[in-house]
Amino acid sequence: MQPWALVSPASRGIGLELARRLLQTSKVPVVATARKDLDQTKENVLSGLSRVDEGRLHVVKLDVLEEDVVADAAKQVSSLFPEKESYLCLSLCIPGLLFPEKSPAQIDYDKALLTFRTNTLGPMLLMKHFSPFLPKKAVNVEEAEGLPKSAVWAMMSARVGSITDNQMGGWYSYRSSKAAVTQLAKSFDNYLKPSSGGNAMSIALHPGTVKTNLSKDFWGNVKEEKLFSPEFAAEKLMEVVNSRTLNDRGKCWDWKGEEIPP
Template identity: 65%
Template sequence: MPPWSLVSPASRGIGFALARRVLQTTNAPIVATARKDLDKTKDELLQGLNVDEKRLTILRADVLDESTMADAAAACKDKFPPTLHQLQLSFIIPGLLFPEKSPTQINADNALVTFRTNTIGPMLMLKHFSPLLPKKNSSTSKDGEKMEGLPPVSTTAIMSARVGSISDNRLGGWYSYRASKAGVNQLVKTFDNHLRTASGDNAMAIALHPGTVKTGLSKEFWGSVKKEKLFEREWVAERLVGVVNKVGVRGRGKCWDWDGKEVPP
């Protein structure tokens, strides 16, 4: 079955770079989402790329508004019926950070929107998009040309962070962000367990740690990061796509960093 890809959101930051990377390195259709300015997002994603613009579809999706996620999934189901097409690669990567350095800086409203964005948003994306993934008895794509640049197993990749690792937590701080990303790791493991039953080896889920990337999310901390550890988003996108393509079913349900190394839970 012909494959397609999903990047949500893709209007800026790592998601923007990932969508452009997938456009450049595959010839499969791609759905990218944004909360607003859909036409502007499409123009910016295609700028400077020698690709068929018909491959790119922009849909509205807001992880704080479940109805938009449901509508986007319904549109994808109409465009790519699961009996005829295969969702081969999904990047689900919303992110929000309030850097609480001490418990006294915790704000309930900020913590709640952090969890809604980083953890519950991806959870609801899985709710609505998981029916589009191949089932255990699905005839998976065998078209080598169309699969070029895509993982051999349908892969859902959700953005986590090294600070979501409980065993790696040596510094503390960032209470709501750490907890929300630890929740992402649990979400990925739980969803992958579901896929083991529903899809067998035809679909899997992983979490990703991109490192510290030059995006609006991390801008406040650029000065405290060693130059060699502060990454450009295009470079990170290239590495993450490479990791997703190489992990394979043996690495399912785990968190992997930009260098292909496992981040412990």
């Protein structure tokens, strides 16, 4: 059976670099998603990758704020990779949005709602429509170069989503939405245990502070050695994903491979 990977979204930042890295370090087809400008996204992902087979990259329209668009994307992918002939070996679900509230008075209902729709419900809808592509117990999962031994469904959480680690407060909607992602990863992994056994697991990830538009307003508050490029973040996250074992399932892991408590 043909393994394939999903990066959603992959139009910029960490997602773009994860898609590029998968094309360079593995041999599987990669489905990259974007809300718009699909041709531009494909060009950006492939830019400078002279030794990569362009046919391995499939760019699909997907907006996590619209369930019908997510469902249509899943249908499109099912025609590319029929379930009886292939399986999803790696899913990187990384939509993210941040409106930083320093005090409760700064909470804006519409912005908070958009944060949860993007950061929490986005991965949830991806899970609903794309998790059927994960291998079931009966599937003979092949070990593929540059990819984890078991299929991994990875969602982007954050250290600030840890209730245990919260010493500062603030960022109410973002913290809460990311705490929910960590819970989602655990709940989904509990679902996968009986359906996929050791063939698939779910985890959450924390990339550190990365030089993307999401964190742009806070670059000045971060020490230079702790402010990562998207390329570095993608490299470290793939190292973490590829080194997970079944004992690591259902947990949140930072870019160093250290567990972040919920």
